[in-house]
Amino acid sequence: MKPNIKDIARHAGVSPTTVSRVLNNRGYISQKTKDKVHQAMKELNYFPNELARSLFKQRTHLIGLIFPTTANPFYGELIFHIENAFSSKGYKVLLCNSLNRVDKEIDYLDMLQRNQVDGIIVGAHNRHISQYESMYLPAVAIDRNLSNSIPVVSSDNYLGGKVATEHLLKKGCQKIIHINGPHELETPANKRREAYEEVMVKEGRFPITYELRQSLDENYTKTIIDQLFDENPDVDGIFASDDLIAATVLSEAKKRGKDIPTELKIIGYDGTSTVKTCLPELTTIQQPIQAIAQSAVDLLIHQINGEAVDEPLKNIILPIQLSNGFTT
Amino acid sequence: MKPNIKDIARHAGVSPTTVSRVLNNRGYISQKTKDKVHQAMKELNYFPNELARSLFKQRTHLIGLIFPTTANPFYGELIFHIENAFSSKGYKVLLCNSLNRVDKEIDYLDMLQRNQVDGIIVGAHNRHISQYESMYLPAVAIDRNLSNSIPVVSSDNYLGGKVATEHLLKKGCQKIIHINGPHELETPANKRREAYEEVMVKEGRFPITYELRQSLDENYTKTIIDQLFDENPDVDGIFASDDLIAATVLSEAKKRGKDIPTELKIIGYDGTSTVKTCLPELTTIQQPIQAIAQSAVDLLIHQINGEAVDEPLKNIILPIQLSNGFTT
DNA sequence: TTGTAGGCGTTATCAA
């Protein structure tokens, strides 16, 4: 069915070795032979089998990507930049949506190793998974500690939480509430929360954090926000740990007739271009998504090439930026 | 370094064949042997090499996905559902962001065939690419004609455009303008436009379509919309061919102090959950994203299994839905 | 400048 190197060789009247040489531009080959071989490859519609190549070379140029879901714009954009960067360096990318489920993450990890990926980038946020420790495989984590030996790339989540909280304070908010994701997951949002709580305490305020657990109910977030407003009629500042939560807060507040930003100020987190397009008015903490992607990719390729990861590279922290909108 | 089947065999005191049998649960093997082998695999931290397996079996269980970019929420969500569906059937997914660039699409197509993918799903929208015609590889296109033999899955774009336009008419709009993406790309938006123009003409109205060309300028869309408002101060209805454009229209209109929906009504297209979260007030035509994904996946697996694609399956059209918001 | 042989890790066939 599919032609192989022997078919090409026969068709071109040379040996398989010669074809291989042409393919890899290795050694000396006469132009005439080259042409013959290329001709044969075209005629037979030949695609070199990367499987066989990789098997021999013990190198696949395949990278595994484990992230919660491309359906979330933050990961969608991050993954886009990651794939892009890898593609330009000759790597291909296997996509895994872990949905923050431990079982899926473990299965994917197993699958990727069976498929001989050269390395993985993990941006999923589960509880600790011990497999990462025994694993011998170049890896980079985004916003999560996987094991002692796996470097972590993140943006400055603590600073982000601090800047967000201070921003609301500066704008005169009296009662600031924080909304965060599931605390049991090892998400970067935990540091944002920590910063919020520390800043609040330092300022003599009482920190209140509403926690969103993982839920299949579409309206769950709305319900909790509703509850928040009922329980805190005097809330005048909300720091949401991501923009989608902030968006929900915004629309629920509007439903209640609250005027933004006079009665209530809202700040989100992430600053994806999708949310910037949909809600340009939202004040948010902008993560350097492309820079995170680029760092992670560079760091992984570095490891794949067998180079040592110096201490400062083991924990890369990229700067965030306050993006001023009209919701604060 | 990495243990192979021989290492396991030696460690367990059996032959490689036996290990393979245990691995694949094939033939008769005594429980004792099974246990020994499993033990050895655990001790040596063994991962069967899928490359070698695939090479022999002539089947990779790898699928290529060519889409414009995961950074767009529509594709992000679509790809999420596709990967999910494949994963549950034992397939893995290679992600390709074509960015609607012909050269990238062709390169990816080549790469995927070298990597022996079992099939591909293409949701990229470029001008005609002849490679698809000569290609022997199971494939499914989403919203695009790739070649005569490649089945197409889409939602009812014509109906969507019709419903959107009629909706604005029903709501009393006098001057309705349509905004569409680059006309030279083979996007499904072309059918939405066609429907808009036909409905308008049928109603004795004059159709006006503003076309957004591909641009690297972040503010390009805004500029065009600005121009639209300047040139048509009396516009009172806008049908945007996707939600992100609609979102931009919405914010530009607000900037100009236009009251939505009294002075201007806006309807978008796609209805991703991301946009629904960010802009719940937006009226839009909702595509059945998960159903599109599922159909495409089923159809591809069908082909991979060597089954014929019956005529009705060659062009699957899924229903859309009007999602009523407050912008109309 | 070109060809031959062996092996990358696995599995199917055949034999024991």
Added chain:
DNA sequence: TTGATAACGCCTACAA
């Protein structure tokens, strides 16, 4: 119930 062997498609010594 288990083992030896050839083959999947390619590449790298080594030989010519």
